[in-house]
Amino acid sequence: MSLKEKFEAAGQGQVFEFFESLDGEQKRALESQLEQVDLNELERLNRELVFGGDKGAAMDFSKLKPAPYIPLPSDKTKAPEWAEAKKIGEEAIRAGRVAAFVVAGGQGTRLGFDAPKGLFKVTPVKHKSLFQVFAEKILSASRKYGVSIPWVIMTSHINDAATRAFFEENNFFGLKKEDVIFFKQGLMPAVDTNGKIILENKGKIAMTPDGHGGCLRGMVRSGAAAELKRRGIDCISYFQVDNPLINIIDPYFIGFHIKGGSEMSSKMIPKAYPLEKVGHFCMYDGKLTVVEYSDLPKEYQEKIGANGRLEFIAGSVAIHVIDRNFVERLGGGSESALPFHRADKKIPYVGADGSVVKPEKPNGIKFEMFVFDALPVAANPVIIEGARGDEFSPVKNAEGVDSPLTCKNDQKKQAARWLKRAGEKVETNPGGVPGFDMEISPLFATNEEDFVSNWGALKDKPKIENKLYIQ
Ligand code: UTP
Numbered sequence: 001m002s003l004k005e006k007f008e009a010a011g012q013g014q015v016f017e018f019f020e021s022l023d024g025e026q027k028r029a030l031e032s033q034l035e036q037v038d039l040n041e042l043e044r045l046n047r048e049l050v051f052g053g054d055k056g057a058a059m060d061f062s063k064l065k066p067a068p069y070i071p072l073p074s075d076k077t078k079a080p081e082w083a084e085a086k087k088i089g090e091e092a093i094r095a096g097r098v099a100a101f102v103v104a105g106g107q108g109t110r111l112g113f114d115a116p117k118g119l120f121k122v123t124p125v126k127h128k129s130l131f132q133v134f135a136e137k138i139l140s141a142s143r144k145y146g147v148s149i150p151w152v153i154m155t156s157h158i159n160d161a162a163t164r165a166f167f168e169e170n171n172f173f174g175l176k177k178e179d180v181i182f183f184k185q186g187l188m189p190a191v192d193t194n195g196k197i198i199l200e201n202k203g204k205i206a207m208t209p210d211g212h213g214g215c216l217r218g219m220v221r222s223g224a225a226a227e228l229k230r231r232g233i234d235c236i237s238y239f240q241v242d243n244p245l246i247n248i249i250d251p252y253f254i255g256f257h258i259k260g261g262s263e264m265s266s267k268m269i270p271k272a273y274p275l276e277k278v279g280h281f282c283m284y285d286g287k288l289t290v291v292e293y294s295d296l297p298k299e300y301q302e303k304i305g306a307n308g309r310l311e312f313i314a315g316s317v318a319i320h321v322i323d324r325n326f327v328e329r330l331g332g333g334s335e336s337a338l339p340f341h342r343a344d345k346k347i348p349y350v351g352a353d354g355s356v357v358k359p360e361k362p363n364g365i366k367f368e369m370f371v372f373d374a375l376p377v378a379a380n381p382v383i384i385e386g387a388r389g390d391e392f393s394p395v396k397n398a399e400g401v402d403s404p405l406t407c408k409n410d411q412k413k414q415a416a417r418w419l420k421r422a423g424e425k426v427e428t429n430p431g432g433v434p435g436f437d438m439e440i441s442p443l444f445a446t447n448e449e450d451f452v453s454n455w456g457a458l459k460d461k462p463k464i465e466n467k468l469y470i471q
Contacts, residue, residue, distance in 0.1 A: 001398050003031055003034055004016050004019075007034065007039070007166065010039045010042070010043060011195075011196075012039065012042075012196065012197050013245065014196055014197070014199070015030075015034060015197050015199060015205055017199065017202075017250040018199070018202035018203070018350070020095060020375065020465065021202060022202060022203045023356070026202075027203070029203060029204070030204065030205070031165040031205045033204065033205055034200070034240070036187070037189050037197070037205075041336070042189060042197070042336075045197035045340055045367050046191065046420055048340075049251065049340060049341070049365070049367065050191060050193070050194075050195045050341040050342065050365055051195065057345070058404065059284070059291070059295070060298060061296070061300055062281045063284060063285065064283070064284055064291065064300065064312070064383060065282065065283040065284075066105060066281070066283070066305070066311055066312055066313070066314060067093045067268075067282055067283050067288055067289075067314055067383060068283075068287035068384035069268050069281065069314055069381070069383050069384060069385055070256060070382070070383065070384040070385065071230055072384070072386065072387060076252060077449060078266075079441070080322075082247065082252055082284070084255070084259070085251075085253075085255030085259055086251045086252050086253075086255055087255065088166055088259050089250070089251030089252060089253065089254035089255030089256075089257075089258070090251045090255070090260050091143070091410065092235060092251075092254055092255070092258055093145045093147065093149075093249060093251060093254065094145045094146065094147055094415060095147075095162075095232075096147045096148070096231070096232055096233070097232065097234050097235050097236070098149060098233065098235045098236075098237060098254060099151065099152060099228055099231075099233045099236050099237065100134070100138050100148060100149060100150070100151045100152070100202040100237050100239075100248050100249065101148045101151070101152040101153075101154070101215070101219075101236045101237060101239070101322075102151070102152075102153050102154070102238075102240070102241050103136060103154045103185075103212045103215050103239075103240055103241065103371070104116065104117065104118050104153055104154060104155055104159070104163065104241035104430065105154050105155050105156035105184075105185040105209045105212070105214070105215075105239070106156075106209070106212070106241070106332045107158065107209070108242075108442075110396050110398070111242075111378035111395060111396065111397065111398055112398050112466075115159075115162060116155070116159035116162050116163045116166070117130065117193055117241050117395075118130045118131040118134075118153075118163060118166070118241050119131065119162070119163075119166055119244060120395060120404075120407070122244050122404065122407055122411075123244070123408075123411060123439050124408045124411055124412055124437040124438065124439050125437050125438060125439035125467050125468070126441075126469060128243060129355065130241055130242070130244055131163075131166065131167070131241075132170070132173050132396070133244045133442060134151070134239075134244075134246070134248065135172065135173035135174065135175055136173060136174070136248075136441065136443050137246070137248045137249070137442040138151050138248060138249065138383075139173070139174050139175055139442075139445050140442045140443050140445075140446050141248065141249035141446065143199060143443075144450075145148040148179050149176065149179070149182070150179045150180075150181060150231060150300070151179060151180050151228075152181045152182075152183070152214050152219070152224050152236075153180065153181070153182050153186055153227070154182075154183060154184075154185050154219075155182055155183070155185070156184060156185050156187075156209040157184055157187060157207070157209075158209070160182065160184050160426055163182065164182055167180060167206035175229060181224050181227060182221065182302075183218055183222030183223075183224045184218070185209050185210060185214045185215060185218040186206035186209075186210040186214045186217060186218050186221070186223070187208065187209060187210060188207065188208060188209075188210045188367040188368075189206065189207055189367065189369075190196060190206040190207070190347050190363050190365065190366045191362065191364060191366045192349075192364050192365070193363070193364075193365065196350045198347055198350065198364050199349060199350045200347075200348055200350065200356070201350050201356055202350055202354055206347050206348070206349070206364065206432075208345070208347075208366040208367075209368075210367065210368060210369055211340075211341070211367075211368025211369040211370055212240070212266055212318075212363045212368075212369075212370060212371045213338045213368070213369025213370045213372075213373055213374070213453065214368075214369050215216075215238075215331075216327050216330045216331035216337070216338065216369075216371070217330075217331040217332075217336065217337075218331070219331055220331035220332045221331070225324060225327050225328050225331065226349070228324050229324060229328075233324060234323060234324045234325065235254055235257065235258070235321055235322075235323065235324075236321065236322045236323070236327065237249060237253075237320075237321055237326055238312055238318075238319070238320040238321070238322050238371070239318070239319055240318045240394065242395045242396060243317075243318075243319075243392055243393065243395075244393070244395075244411065245254060245332055245389075245390065245391055245392055245393045245407075245410060245414065245417065246319065246379070246391065246392075247390060247391055247446065247447055248385075248446075249446075250447075252384070253265065253319075253321055253384060253386075254321055255268060255316045256382050256384050257323075257382055260380050260382035260443045261379070261380045262321075262323070262378065262379070262380045262381055262382040263322070263323045263325075263326035263378040263379045263380065263381070263383070264320055264321070264322050264323065264326060264374055264375055264378035264381055265320060265321045265322075265381060265382040265383065266281065266316065266319065266320050266372075266375070266382075266383045266384075266398075267317060267319040267320075267383070267384055267385070267386040267391060268314035268315060268316065268317070268354060268383050268386065269313075269315045269317050269385070269386050269387075269388045269391060269392055270280055270309075270310075270313045270314070270315065270385070270386070270388075271310060271313055271314075271315040272315075272388070274301050274302040274310060275293070275301055275302070276293070276315060277293045278293060278315035278317060279291060279292050279293065279315070279316035279372060280292075280293070280296055280300075280301070280312045280314065280315065280316065281314035281315075281316055283385055284376075287374065287375075287376040287377075288375045288376060288378070288381045288383075289376050290316045290370075290373075290375060294375065296312070300312055300353055314383065316372060317386070317391065317392045317394075318371070318372070319391065319392070320371070322374075326374070326378060326379075330374055330377070330384050331386050332365070336369065337374070337377070337457050338369040338370070338371075338373045338374060339369070339373055340367040340368065340369055341367070341368050341369070341449065342365050342366070342367060342368075343363055343365070343366045343367075344362040344364070344365055344366075344370055345360045345365070345366050346358070346360070346361065346362055346363060346364070346439070347359070347363060347364035347366070349363065355416075359458055389410065389413060389414055390414060390447065391412035391450065393406065393407045393411070393432075394407070397421035409433045411439065412434050412437065412439075412458045413428070413431070413432045413433045413434075415434075415438050415440050415470075416428050416432060416433070416434045416438075416442075417432060417448075418440065418448050418451040418452070419455070419464065421448055421451075421452050422451065422452045422455040422456060424455075424464060425464075426464055436463070436465065436466035436468075437465075437466055437467055437468075438467070438468035438469070438470070439468070439469050439470070440470045441469065441470060441471040443471060444470050444471050455470075
């Protein structure tokens with residue numbers, strides 16, 4: 001069967017609508033794009049997600065239970081279980097078993113920034129980009145533990161070239177070039193509300209990134225997983241590109257993950273308020289599951305438990321340690337191991353006259369996988385509690401919650417809190433935010449314990465004033 005016949009048989013013959021008007025090269029480009037489409041998978045996704053309604057609706061919420069987690073003690077340095085985890089984690093880091101992994105293939109439409117999100121400037125004094133902050137955190141850990149820590153970066157076909165160029169221009173922010181491993185995530189065809197593949201222009205179908213869950217198969221298909229294996233790495237520290245507070249190389253977290261024999265571990269943050277827009281760690285039919293705020297009925301989001309706290313308090317903030325073998329197992333099959341979800345989006349398309357139309361409202365459907373859907377199939381998943389102020393303040397929106405302003409304030413608040421812990425006086429508002437800008441370089445310290453000790457050891461302490469940059 002020819003390619004055209006295959007698409008026609010699958011009810012997708014519209015992709016050839018303008019084929020005869022294309023020149024030879026354009027024809028070949030379209031054909032090579034079409035060859036990558038898995039028509040059987042698409043037929044199933046159309047059946048389940050375009051015509052059948054999302055699976056989330058089928059969940060029996062009365063069966064949901066809160067997921068157990070390891071609570072954060074008031075002083076983790078003094079809690080024996082945490083001290084033991086730290087020791088195990090530090091040994092693993094020193095032994096070179098740990099890599100960092102950021103998923104940076106998203107389109108960041110809510111922020112409305114016209115470049116890869118990792119280039120967005122976030123810090124209060126030096127205006128460092130997200131990528132620079134992460135690079136310095138990794139460099140700092142690699143100096144502390146005397147080991148090289150590879151950093152895997154997942155990009156998409158949209159932002160890959162710009163991302164790589166940014167690292168080249170900035171000399172990889174002091175990291176060794178060979179320790180930064182880029183790969184492009186997979187693509188999925190986008191369809192209209194009738195399940196037909198959208199033509200973006202006469203010679204190209206609309207393909208969109210396959211979601212952060214695409215990182216599992218992307219890592220395997222690109223060879224990044226094999227490269228980590230070659231380097232003896234089995235713990236992958238996973239984080240998102242929008243959160244500069246991330247504690248990337250956290251020995252406590254890595255230690256609990258190893259100690260628990262876990263294939264995929266998570267950090268939870270207690271929700272700040274009942275309807276906070278985060279996923280919820282739940283148990284469902286004995287399996288750990290993340291239920292998105294958009295899928296969980298309000299009464300469950302607000303439900304108060306026997307202890308007077310929110311019953312479903314464990315917010316998922318997309319911070320994980322993933323076992324490399326688990327990535328290879330889940331990402332290695334020909335069929336996707338993770339379910340797809342639908343997202344309704346505005347997708348430019350070619351009109352009947354051949355010109356490109358930019359729609360005002362969502363006209364198409366994109367298929368995405370979510371990384372947390374791997375949790376139900378992970379052996380011994382561990383969840384530990386994290387402190388919000390030291391872990392999580394994402395830049396998602398241009399204004400309001402989770403915006404550049406809230407993130408900057410959270411960085412200043414963290415700096416003030418660490419200084420106070422080190423015995424300094426810092427004027428702050430009742431919310432803990434200092435009224436002036438200051439910033440701590442990750443090369444000085446990436447966590448409170450190290451900050452207090454490094455600050456204590458400083459002979460000439462800088463004055464605590466506006467534009468303070470501790471380095
Ligand atoms: P978000 O859910 O915030 O999506 O991604 P987004 O596409 O970046 O932003 P909006 O919704 O358009 O505003 C969470 C994390 O997952 C990554 C993002 O780069 C971010 O780190 N991601 C998301 C991918 O790597 N690939 C994807 O296909 C989607």
